[in-house]
Amino acid sequence: MTTVAIIDYGMGNLRSVAKAIEHVAPGHEVFITSDPARVAAAERVVFPGQGAMPDCMRELDARGLRPAVLDAAASKPFLGICIGQQMLFEHSAEGDVSCLAILAGEVLRFPDAQMRAADGSHLKVPHMGWNEVWQGGAHPLWDGIADGERFYFVHSYFVAPADDSLSAAKTDYGVRFTSAVARANIFAVQFHPEKSAAAGLRLLANFIRWQP
Template identity: 80%
Template structure:
């Protein structure tokens, strides 16, 4: 049986991610794991998380998962969610900490003082709630998802890819930021598909069937 491994490095409640993936798994086994061997053996990998970047990187290393994550990101269908997207990049301004360096670029904070909506009113940070996701290019994970569909966000930092070609989608919140990235077998999103109703489930369903 094909296995989808959801990586557990101790940051955040993974129940909602696991339940959402199980709902669309189409007969595939879904396991939540902190065992590097299980990650290596899985057919596809989901890398979620929430919390502060320095804590996430520390806990990933404490569980011996760094190399297994890097190997998975180079070898099999790999979905990063929220801070699981941010950790793929080289550096984060949150705690001035190095990421995994799988993708080139950095993670920066929204500038609270300059965040203004179209009406000129100040926007709150963190960016929290539903917002539109505009697809930058066709991708199998966007199949059946309308351009401009709304997904659920909770974050104060966002990625800035060094290679513009990595961008798979953007979202506007005081500025235009990259809300999804894609390269080869990697797809990663800033929003939470597991909290994004039908559109989120469709993206997860596309992922468990994706054969890059």
């Protein structure tokens, strides 16, 4: 039985993430926790979240969870979701705040004035809804998921890795941005797999089986 900790730092409703993982991981222990000791003891860690970056970083530190996140990202299968992906980078333009600096790069806002579709129409920010995810290459978490599969997004900011080799997938929305990153035991996505129907569930099931 695998133990899967979903880190709770007070930002976002985590029940949908937990329910989706429980659905694909019957017989495994899936729990939401703000206890650093339980995060440290878990075999796999999921780091989701939603909200403004300054609030997320403040709440993470207020709960004493930063060391647990850093340790988990260095040592075990680790899945970041939405702002949980963005927090892994060095700096965010949202609030001009420093992040966890686990991965090199920054978090940028979509350039509102330049957001145009192929037909010239204006694209709204936030980027909200279903969009195609184009894989950067083979990865165990893409197993059984077609290249160009659609996932569900809700965000106004996106990650810009310093090294493009970190990019595990890209998506087009006015600009082409990195929608998934991968390095060693870390995989993180901008989209919400728990809201992305069969493809999202497949990605979560792949994470449960993943042996980096």
